[in-house]
Amino acid sequence: MIKIKTNKKVVSDYADLILNSKGNYKSVDSKLNSWLLANLTHEDRATIIYIKSKLKSIISSNPKGLESIIKDFETKGFQSTIYDVGQEKLTSLGKEIEKIFNYKGFRKSAKAVWLANQLKIKSCAYCNSQYTLTVKHDRKTKLLFHLDHFFPKSIYPYLSLSYHNLIPCCASCNMSKSDKPYSIKDNIHPYLDSLDKIAKYEATNKSLALFLIDINKNENKIELQLNVRTKYLGNLKTENKLKNYKNEFKVETQYQQFKDVVGETYLKGLYYNSYRKKELSDFFKNSKNITLTQEMIHRFIIGNYTEDKDLLKRPLAKMMKDISEDFKLI
Structure with missing residues (x-):
């Protein structure tokens, strides 16, 4: 696992791409607002209000900051509203959050290409044995690699677009890595460790x-x-x-x-x-x-x-x- 280099300006620019609506793009913030307006009496409305209040930090915090957000989210009881531990799957609200953050749409978007170009990484950050290339073909640019989530999006869907939770890697590593909760204490994080x-x-x-x-x-x-x-x-x-x-x-x-x-x-x-x-x-x-x-x-x-x-x-x-x-x- 090779340490990924970045800088504050790139993180800030990335946050602007995700948090601000432009053209046909509806930002995460706008979608959270829409959900709140449509669900004035929802029993778990406080979960969405919390995510909205922490949104900029969620998108741009360093790995330790993200781990702090997870702990705070759990302490306040919000994690149980979005993830069913017994069933090991997202609740209906968790699926709503997954839809709002729309990682699948991001993965196919120009924003993901922009991020890849900023990182300038050509090999898997986990194994360093396979290429992670961005190629242009027939006027379309595609990412020929995966973006793994150190903190699994299947458990923490609100971290699915967090800058420091997106790890460029090969398909083999992404499939090999389990969806169990990771911790900075026990696992090498490529934005922190080398x-x-x-x-x-x-x-x-x-x-x-x-x-x-x-x-x-x-x-x-x-x-x-x-x-x-x-x-x-x-x-x-x-x-x-x-x-x-x-x-x-x-x-x-x-x-x-x-x-x-x-x-x-x-x-x-x-x-x-x-x-x-x-x-x-x-x-x-x-x-x-x-x-x-x-x-x-x-x-x-x-x-x-x-x-x-x-x-x-x-x-x-x-x-x-x-x-x-x-x-x-x-």
Whole structure:
């Protein structure tokens, strides 16, 4: 799970898109007003009044703020009016709120495309193994990825359009992730935490030794693990978050499919010493008059991004960065 970068202006602009009516678009605020006018004596009217009073915070609050809203919503008794715990489904009022926020309509709208363009994410924030692209075809722009809800919209429909509750991810991760309530205490949140800081992918030394015995036959013997970084060993809170992440998204199982990438990177580590890196740099400088930055040299050799800031630009970037560091390529 790679940390997603954002800024206050983008969040503010997004809130304006959702909260203000424009053209044929009827904002969430307007729809809440319409519901209140049409339901003057509804027994759970207070639930909608609360959501309307907190609407801007609901749309723009950071993850911890959203969790506070959830707790306040539950404390005031509103959650029971929209979600039936026994039946594990939304009540009739919950379905009304789901309709008002209209995530399905948002998902198909230009607003979702705008959000995707602002985030500039090209790989799944959860697994970093598949692309999350926005493409234009026949004058229509489509999102070729899912937007997962950290706090499930099936339980908290009023958070279905919250900026920090929309996680760009691949279909596999969205289907793998359960609809059980998540908490910031127990789960890695991609707007707060960085898997790259918490853990690293490592190929076991034994499996690499077996690979070298016969690189043409033993590639499948490579073992790749996702381990907590040394600085967090013994940190039970962090170790628990990592454990929950691995159980939820099955990333270690997924990454067994990329043993060939690990093998190729390992061989590059054996070949590209400092002399050969300089030889590469000199070739472009002397024959092409091109000066390669160290970052570009690393990308050229590894075939992926290696800077922390770029890990969501291409699938497998984190894993390849981790093993390249271990193999002394970078």
